[in-house]
C-alpha cells in the first residue's frame with residue numbers, strides 16, 4: 001500500500017468526525033445555493049459562534065461538530081461559513097426557542 005502523494009487532507013481533528021474546514025463549518029455542506037460564504041470572518045464572529053454552540057449544547061440543540069473547538073482551533077483552521085448559516089445559528093429567537101423546548 002502506497003500513500004497517496006496527493007492526499008492533502010487537513011489533519012486538524014484527529015479523533016472521530018473531524019470538521020472539514022474547507023466546507024461551511026456550521027452545516028458542512030458544499031451547497032452553493034446557500035448563498036454567500038464568509039471566508040474571513042472576524043475574530044468576534046468566531047467567538048460569538050463558539051459561545052452560541054456552547055450555549056446550545058447545554059440545551060442539546062447544538063452544532064455537534066463544533067463543540068470541541070476552541071477559538072484557537074477555528075482561527076488556525078480559518079473556518080468559514082455561509083452567511084445564512086451563521087445568521088441562523090446566531091439567531092437569538094431560535095436560541096430562545098431551543099431553551100424553552102428544554
Ligand SMILES: [Zn+2]
Pocket residue numbers: 024025026027028029034081082085
Ligand atoms: Zn452552511
